[in-house]
Amino acid sequence: MNRLIGRVIMYGVFAMIGVLLWSSVSKTFFVPALWTLEMAQFCMVAYYMLGGPYSIQLGSNVRMDLFYGAWSDHRRASFDALTVFFLIFYLIILLWGGISSTAYSLGDFSGEPFSFFASLIGAFFTGGPDAALAEMGHMERSPSVWRPYLWPIKLIMVIGIFLMLLQAISELCKDVLRIRGHEI
Known part of the structure; x- marks a missing residue:
């Protein structure tokens, strides 16, 4: 994907x-x-x-190739597996903040983004688009002169962070296989 x-x-x-x-x-x-x-x-x-x-x-x-380029494949995979844990942790926190920020930009001021999205989806499927729009509050806009809504770009950011998280997990799996001696 x-x-x-x-x-x-x-x-x-x-x-x-x-x-x-x-x-x-x-x-x-x-x-x-x-x-x-x-x-x-x-x-x-x-x-x-x-x-x-x-x-x-x-x-x-x-990458900083000062030491990394001279290492063996096993040592590189071990180091990459260690560092990808930090990336995954960072991406999870970033994803949580992105989901909260997207919910806020759609008008959720309760601080519970997952319950907001659940009620929004439920309203859409039971009452249609008008019911979903009624669930949303005052949508956040940019403070510029143009004043566009911010939820589309925040949604793109959440999707990008989620895809990055999936790719980081994939890289972790590849590193574990390299540590075990498999060719990838």
Whole structure:
């Protein structure tokens, strides 16, 4: 799944280039568009968050190779297995915060994001989209002049963090297999 999403999202850089190109053209020839800078930031967040798991899958992430390159495969796998635990712990905390922040941006001020999403899904299936909209409170907006809703980008971030967590677990499994002597 990360490979497919990564291959699709890598073309998202062209969307960001298009937004920034329009920003330059509109500032030069027309009235400057207020939405372009923030939309370019949103494109970059989606590009980074959804492309990161694919980057780890390919092994193209940055490493300090001062000692690591001279180590044996077994020692590298042991070190990677240890460090991926820290990554998984960090990603779990980040995912929890992302889910809470997404619930807040949809109008949940109770601090219980999972019960909010459960009631939102229940309202959608029992009463339709209108009932789900009634469950939501005042949705969070950006403080900029353009004032877009923030829940779409927060949802993309949660999906990206979840995919990164899945990829980290996959890397841990690969490292354990390498420690046991299997070829991968």
